[in-house]
Amino acid sequence: xxxxxxxxxxxxxxxxxxxxxxxxxxxxxxxxxxxxxxxxxxxxxxxxxxxxxxxxxxxxxxxxxxxxxxxxxxxxxxxxxxxxxxxxxxxxxxxxxxxxxxxxxxxxxxxxxxxxxxxxxxxxxxxxxxxxxxxxxxxxxxxxxxxxxxxxxxxxxxxxxxxxxxxxxxxxxxxxxxxxxxxxxxxxxxxxxxxxxxxxxxxxxxxxxxxxxxxxxxxxxxxxxxxxxxxxxxxxxxxxxxxxxxxxxxxxxxxxxxxxxxxxxxxxxxxxxxxxxxxxxxxxxxxxxxxxxxxxxxxxxxxxxxxxxxxxxxxxxxxxxxxxxxxxxxxxxxxxxxxxxxxxxxxxxxxxxxxxxxxxxxxxxxxxxxxxxxxxxxxxxxxxxxxxxxxxxxxxxxxxxxxxxxxxxxxxxxxxxxxxxxxxxxxxxxxxxx
Numbered sequence: 001x002x003x004x005x006x007x008x009x010x011x012x013x014x015x016x017x018x019x020x021x022x023x024x025x026x027x028x029x030x031x032x033x034x035x036x037x038x039x040x041x042x043x044x045x046x047x048x049x050x051x052x053x054x055x056x057x058x059x060x061x062x063x064x065x066x067x068x069x070x071x072x073x074x075x076x077x078x079x080x081x082x083x084x085x086x087x088x089x090x091x092x093x094x095x096x097x098x099x100x101x102x103x104x105x106x107x108x109x110x111x112x113x114x115x116x117x118x119x120x121x122x123x124x125x126x127x128x129x130x131x132x133x134x135x136x137x138x139x140x141x142x143x144x145x146x147x148x149x150x151x152x153x154x155x156x157x158x159x160x161x162x163x164x165x166x167x168x169x170x171x172x173x174x175x176x177x178x179x180x181x182x183x184x185x186x187x188x189x190x191x192x193x194x195x196x197x198x199x200x201x202x203x204x205x206x207x208x209x210x211x212x213x214x215x216x217x218x219x220x221x222x223x224x225x226x227x228x229x230x231x232x233x234x235x236x237x238x239x240x241x242x243x244x245x246x247x248x249x250x251x252x253x254x255x256x257x258x259x260x261x262x263x264x265x266x267x268x269x270x271x272x273x274x275x276x277x278x279x280x281x282x283x284x285x286x287x288x289x290x291x292x293x294x295x296x297x298x299x300x301x302x303x304x305x306x307x308x309x310x311x312x313x314x315x316x317x318x319x320x321x322x323x324x325x326x327x328x329x330x331x332x333x334x335x336x337x338x339x340x341x342x343x344x345x346x347x348x349x350x351x352x353x354x355x356x357x358x359x360x361x362x363x364x365x366x367x368x369x370x371x372x373x374x375x376x377x378x379x380x381x382x383x384x385x386x387x388x389x390x391x392x393x394x395x396x397x398x399x400x401x402x403x404x405x406x407x408x409x410x411x412x413x414x415x416x417x418x419x420x421x422x423x424x425x426x427x428x429x430x431x432x433x434x
Contacts, residue, residue: 028052130178180234204220245275253278276299301338307347316387348391350415377409
């Protein structure tokens, strides 16, 4: 194939090197690795650079692009690094006018029209990108005789001054058809102790603050758990000895009890050599699932709690009961399993009183179970969420449209009950107890 692809992951933090070195487990973007593996199956040479770890040196990058004969550069776009990415692309295009630029990822799915209007972006890929990217590369390689641009589902592109939106592409329904991710495409020595892995995509929940269903689809799609276990074995063989933990990034790993049983059975029967952790919704947890998980080397479970006030939880459609949460947290304390609680201050219906209830809940649960840790962020209305699209209706004033401030720390909203300054004070108060 004459076309060569370079996939680039850019940081969401301005001081990412320090962030990685001091407090972050390095993991490359699984989406870019997946695209790389998929294209390689069809004989395209696909390279990857991750600037979440390396400092950006444009001279070295330009030499690399020249030396490798790169004809296409693709990026993963997150809301909070969109401005950084577009500046980066402008610099690339100034040096290499004939190199095509493609953008995929979360923000490209949520706001594709926002990205394609940029004069330096040639293509935007929405939703699952494997098939769309492959067809795009086949078009660039062989032209309209094989597939024309207008027939590539999930693609946005420019045609002169016109911006073209093709038919939407359905998400990949059978995740088992995708190749197992080869993490040796990046330097495995950079991993510390934890490796990210996914076993499912999509989320059936309708939480108004979350964009998961908009990005990955509302339909919950699962990989065969034996396929997942095989990937875990591959990871173990690829990593350094001190990289001994797995983290499932699924929105909810435990939603299917039968699948959890099978996973735990595989872990125990074949003696999985890596400890593991996952995210879970509280409402799907019960004593049976906890006992199953505790029979394996699970070291941590993360729960999205979001508020300490039941009425607020109901209004944001979280669909959990605080009484059930406390029962689950209390039950888990008999095991050596850490619990991490994610909490949010500043929901559209929050008052200072309900936010103090959230802070008090975190403190109370930590007393109930000494293995509880928690993190408290500020409500951030990401594009594509229900609260973003309906902000005016619910009295949520978005005061900042600079996406670089959408970092879950910087307040960008106000309501009749609080302003940005007070929201920041409450967040600082909350985190003074962690």
